[in-house]
Amino acid sequence: MRILIVEDDKDLSRQLAEAFKQAGYAVDVAADGEEGHYLGDTEPYDAVVLDLGLPLIDGVSVLQKWRADGHKFPVIILTARSQWSEKVAGFDAGADDYLTKPFHTEELMARLRALLRRSAGHTTDSLEIGGLMVDNRAARAYVDGTSIKLTSHEFRLLSYMATHNGRVISRTELVEHIYDQDFDRDSNTIEVFVGRLRKKIGVERIETVRGLGYRLVDPTISKA
Numbered sequence: 001m002r003i004l005i006v007e008d009d010k011d012l013s014r015q016l017a018e019a020f021k022q023a024g025y026a027v028d029v030a031a032d033g034e035e036g037h038y039l040g041d042t043e044p045y046d047a048v049v050l051d052l053g054l055p056l057i058d059g060v061s062v063l064q065k066w067r068a069d070g071h072k073f074p075v076i077i078l079t080a081r082s083q084w085s086e087k088v089a090g091f092d093a094g095a096d097d098y099l100t101k102p103f104h105t106e107e108l109m110a111r112l113r114a115l116l117r118r119s120a121g122h123t124t125d126s127l128e129i130g131g132l133m134v135d136n137r138a139a140r141a142y143v144d145g146t147s148i149k150l151t152s153h154e155f156r157l158l159s160y161m162a163t164h165n166g167r168v169i170s171r172t173e174l175v176e177h178i179y180d181q182d183f184d185r186d187s188n189t190i191e192v193f194v195g196r197l198r199k200k201i202g203v204e205r206i207e208t209v210r211g212l213g214y215r216l217v218d219p220t221i222s223k224a
């Protein structure tokens with residue numbers, strides 16, 4: 001999962017980005033409304049954390065532009081204390097949730113997980129596919145109850161595939177959702193990550209659909 005943080009408070013932004021990376025997300029940050037709007041307009045984020053008080057373009061206007069252009073990613077807005085009218089404007093502009101500053105990072109992460117669950121149509125953070133368990137809350141994976149050691153990129157790949165289980169996912173889509181903007185994508189191809197992941201969770205659990213991409217497979221269900 002890849003998220004965007006638009007926040008002009010440098011310390012807060014750095015702290016949130018670090019926490020989200022630790023929790024298994026690819027993270028991009030923007031420090032003003034213009035850059036934030038541009039990134040949200042051009043990159044396919046799974047969710048966005050948007051401060052409302054921003055330089056250049058305010059958060060409500062950024063959100064209005066995204067929604068007017070048809071971007072549906074879930075957005076959680078950060079508002080200043082006691083500015084209830086900001087919250088109303090934010091929701092009217094298309095926000096899915098809000099948090100009032102100051103807040104605990106844990107609460108933001110829990111709210112973001114809830115938004116990601118909802119937008120993917122899941123009810124829990126733990127996803128199970130035939131003995132493979134992907135826990136998006138703890139950023140851990142298990143096969144038949146045994147914990148699997150994964151690098152952050154391997155976990156992101158698996159988490160994205162498990163969240164979108166049931167369909168074939170293209171390499172392009174995987175690239176867009178597991179790497180952040182600054183990552184050197186050429187030297188770390190998806191094929192390499194898939195190969196490593198197969199070794200760890202079982203070759204039979206990831207099917208290559210030629211010309212289309214990859215799909216998670218439940219090995220306990222025999223093919224018709």
Ligand code: CA
Nearest residue numbers: 008051053054
């Ligand atoms: Ca601000």
